[in-house]
Amino acid sequence: xxxxxxxxxxxxxxxxxxxxxxxxxxxxxxxxxxxxxxxxxxxxxxxxxxxxxxxxxxxxxxxxxxxxxxxxxxxxxxxxxxxxxxxxxxxxxxxxxxxx
Amino acid sequence: xxxxxxxxxxxxxxxxxxxxxxxxxxxxxxxxxxxxxxxxxxxxxxxxxxxxxxxxxxxxxxxxxxxxxxxxxxxxxxxxxxxxxxxxxxxxxxxxxxxx
Numbered sequence: 248x249x250x251x252x253x254x255x256x257x258x259x260x261x262x263x264x265x266x267x268x269x270x271x272x273x274x275x276x277x278x279x280x281x282x283x284x285x286x287x288x289x290x291x292x293x294x295x296x297x298x299x300x301x302x303x304x305x306x307x308x309x310x311x312x313x314x315x316x317x318x319x320x321x322x323x324x325x326x327x328x329x330x331x332x333x334x335x336x337x338x339x340x341x342x343x344x345x346x347x
Numbered sequence: 348x349x350x351x352x353x354x355x356x357x358x359x360x361x362x363x364x365x366x367x368x369x370x371x372x373x374x375x376x377x378x379x380x381x382x383x384x385x386x387x388x389x390x391x392x393x394x395x396x397x398x399x400x401x402x403x404x405x406x407x408x409x410x411x412x413x414x415x416x417x418x419x420x421x422x423x424x425x426x427x428x429x430x431x432x433x434x435x436x437x438x439x440x441x442x443x444x445x446x447x
Binding site: 333337342 | 352370373374384386434435440442
């Protein structure tokens with residue numbers, strides 16, 4: 248399995264729009280096992296994304312899907328800065344279930 | 348919802364035991380919505396835990412459960428150092444489902 252822990256700072260006042268875009272395609276992306284979008288309680292602009300996929304290859308392939316490319320194109324202008332980008336190797340847990 | 352992104356460094360050679368303990372009680376802890384245990388690919392001792400619970404109160408209450416206290420007591424000696432401890436506020440995603 249392939250995991251990613253990432254954070255980003257949305258432009259001021261644009262977090263809700265950013266979160267809405269991140270929550271798109273949740274149940275239609277092949278290889279997605281787990282995906283949690285969260286706010287950073289201490290900062291009104293910070294978003295956290297923790298993802299679990301069945302493989303790194305399927306994760307990268309998903310970035311080329313039209314729906315995902317469209318979401319990235321609409322989301323990128325809302326981002327002021329990217330923060331943490333940690334790749335992991337999930338080994339188990341609760342809530343790891345194929346989305347599509 | 349309440350989320351936690353954490354990492355720890357197991358004592359040399361003790362990561363597998365640490366992961367096994369972390370994977371205990373996955374489907375029996377009230378309030379657990381998502382929980383992924385992962386290895387840090389770059390370091391043979393690093394473990395990542397990304398948790399999603401229905402509330403901070405239920406998370407803290409779960410730490411007092413006998414099974415969880417037992418796991419913590421067995422796991423703590425295996426840990427060389429704790430790393431990241433980021434609290435988040437999950438707002439949605441895939442794989443957020445009540446465990447118990």
